[in-house]
Amino acid sequence: MMDNIQELGDDLLARIAAAADPAAIEAIRVEALGKQGSVSALLKTLGAMSPEQRQAEGPKIHALREAVTQALAGRKEALEGAALEARLAAETVDLSLPAPEMPRGSVHPIAQVMDELAEIFADMGFAVATGPEIEDDWHNFTALNMPESHPARAMHDTFYFPDRNALGREMLLRTHTSPVQIRAMLERGAPLRVIAPGRVYRSDSDATHTPMFHQIEGLVIDKDIHLGHLKWTLETFLKAYFEREDIVLRLRPSYFPFTEPSVEVDVGYTLVNGKRVVGGAEGWMEVLGSGMVNRHVIAAAGLDPDAWQGFAFGTGVDRLAMLKYGMDDLRAFFDGDVRWLSHYGFSALDVPTLSGGVGTSA
Ligand code: DAH
Numbered sequence: 001m002m003d004n005i006q007e008l009g010d011d012l013l014a015r016i017a018a019a020a021d022p023a024a025i026e027a028i029r030v031e032a033l034g035k036q037g038s039v040s041a042l043l044k045t046l047g048a049m050s051p052e053q054r055q056a057e058g059p060k061i062h063a064l065r066e067a068v069t070q071a072l073a074g075r076k077e078a079l080e081g082a083a084l085e086a087r088l089a090a091e092t093v094d095l096s097l098p099a100p101e102m103p104r105g106s107v108h109p110i111a112q113v114m115d116e117l118a119e120i121f122a123d124m125g126f127a128v129a130t131g132p133e134i135e136d137d138w139h140n141f142t143a144l145n146m147p148e149s150h151p152a153r154a155m156h157d158t159f160y161f162p163d164r165n166a167l168g169r170e171m172l173l174r175t176h177t178s179p180v181q182i183r184a185m186l187e188r189g190a191p192l193r194v195i196a197p198g199r200v201y202r203s204d205s206d207a208t209h210t211p212m213f214h215q216i217e218g219l220v221i222d223k224d225i226h227l228g229h230l231k232w233t234l235e236t237f238l239k240a241y242f243e244r245e246d247i248v249l250r251l252r253p254s255y256f257p258f259t260e261p262s263v264e265v266d267v268g269y270t271l272v273n274g275k276r277v278v279g280g281a282e283g284w285m286e287v288l289g290s291g292m293v294n295r296h297v298i299a300a301a302g303l304d305p306d307a308w309q310g311f312a313f314g315t316g317v318d319r320l321a322m323l324k325y326g327m328d329d330l331r332a333f334f335d336g337d338v339r340w341l342s343h344y345g346f347s348a349l350d351v352p353t354l355s356g357g358v359g360t361s362a
Helices: 002-018 021-032 036-050 053-091 109-123 180-190 227-242 295-300 317-325 330-336 338-344
Strands: 134-136 160-164 170-173 192-201 212-221 249-256 261-271 274-280 281-295 309-315
Touching: 002 021, 002 036, 002 053, 021 053, 036 053, 036 295, 109 212, 109 227, 109 317, 180 212, 180 295, 212 227, 212 281, 212 317, 227 249, 227 261, 227 281, 227 309, 227 317, 249 281, 261 309, 261 317, 274 281, 274 317, 281 295, 281 317, 295 317, 309 317, 317 330
Parallel strands: none
Antiparallel strands: 134 170, 160 170, 192 212, 212 309, 249 261, 261 274, 261 281, 281 309
């Protein structure tokens, strides 16, 4: 018996020491300590022994199992350590090498212009307000002085949803950012100075119209506000946005249901090599709708129109971007053409600031 145990032990320990990988170690473990294993078989013989025999053989067999168990664990640890060493050696990085060229994204011109506008208006004390793109007809039309029968509703080519909301209001994709005026007054009260940039939707598609486009709305509500404040604000905004001092504005009487009086704002341009460049006054381009907020609108938003007045304006962000960065097809904004994006896109690290220039490094 003694020889048997000794021999088995020597053989197992020698093979464990020579095992080259974790699979070899596992095979030896099953062979020795598994249910049918050689060491397990020895342990089972203890049951049939006489007490004296058991006293003599028991400790040897248990010692064998212990030695094999320990040798397996030790060899496994050594192999794993060696594998880790090898991997660490193979995975070293030479930090002095130039970084590999990575695919680089850019900021979309629309996002860039929205950031520029927020920066310019923040400097004049305007906060950014938002509202839902899925809107109800009360906020989008009724509260803006366009009751159900109002002809201006028909001009908006509205996308309607089939179902009404819990209040029984018709649901639609907002056709302009003007409903944010109502939401801002209801939520924040007066005095108020906000801009609302965002997506708007109309069922219209050609070279100069896309079914989704972007607008920015401005709203000032305070005491003793008049058209002079509006004109100064728009002039200051357009000078900062186009980054030139020779911006000339022309205000023309117009009509919007939500303003009274209403004015359309043209900006003067100069022809440079046959292209219209903003600045000077050789010709005029319409850039904004605006006016003094209609008292019905102020009242609909829960404020006293005898105490509060204000002005509002709204314009297309996509068009502002085209004018500033010299793009001529609106549809290119939404085609997702990578060549167009890398040509007109902006660096993500080049954040617009008034002191650094809101958008000079296209
Ligand atoms: N909501 C108008 C539109 O989509 C634009 C507009 C005109 C907004 C005059 C205004 C405004 O705030 O005063 O055509």
